[in-house]
Amino acid sequence: MTDTEMIAAGTGGVAGGGAAGGGAAGGGLPARVDLVFAPSGSRIRVPPGVTVFDAASWNGIAIDSTCGGHGTCKKCRVKIAADPPAPSHLDIRAYTAAEIKDGWRLACRTIATRDTQVEVPPLTTRPKAATVGVAFGQGSDITAEAADAVVLEASLGRVDELIHIGRRMRAIALQCAIGGMGLSIVGMGFAAAGFLRPVPGAIAQEIIDVLAILNALRMVLPSEDLKEI
Secondary structure (H helix, E strand, C coil), X not given: CCHHHHHHHHHHCCCCCCCCXXXXXXXXXXXXXXXXXXXXXXXXXXXXXXXXXHHHHHCCXXXXXXXXXXXXXXXXXXXXXCCCCCCCXXXXXXXXXXXXXXXXXEHHHCECCCCEEEECCCCCCCCCCCCXXXXXXXXXXXXXXXXXXXXXXXXXXHHHHHHHHXXXXXHHHHHHHHHHHHHHHHHHXXXXXXXXXXXXXXXXXXXXXXXXXXXXXXXXXXXXXCCCC
């Protein structure tokens, strides 16, 4: 196939639309498609019509990119060896004819329409795409079903608040886990040395558990403003 034929095929093929919801949004598509990412072996299930790049970033799988999946950096290289889709016009610019024949595609321009195995090269840059997907509002079923979190209000302030809440919960959880285990280890040391008998040791362990639970309850208490924007 010549480059001209590839371009013609790419404009009308699965990947030709460029954005999720392009030519792949037609009838006859399955309710869900499975994408297996190599070499990690991660398997994800997403609605058909999303790009491979979005499906990966929504599920914490990093693909090389400096434009965040907007099709300008041409670095989101992936390989689909088994029956790859028709190349888009950006694929034609990013790859040689031999690479396109081998199944190399831009993840941000490849639409998921069927079960596919995707080979992801090692990262060469720090990707700008999020490793946790957040969907805004209630108008997009595809993004809402595939994202890790859904913010009903279309406000970046809510996302900022969500990040702060997550960081606070993680910090409190670590305090409970590390503090509880540390006190338990100290108690076991006293018991092994003969300074703590079984019954007082059991009571001490219960006290440690109660302290950990009380500390964890700080998660539901009002805190300082959890926003920066």
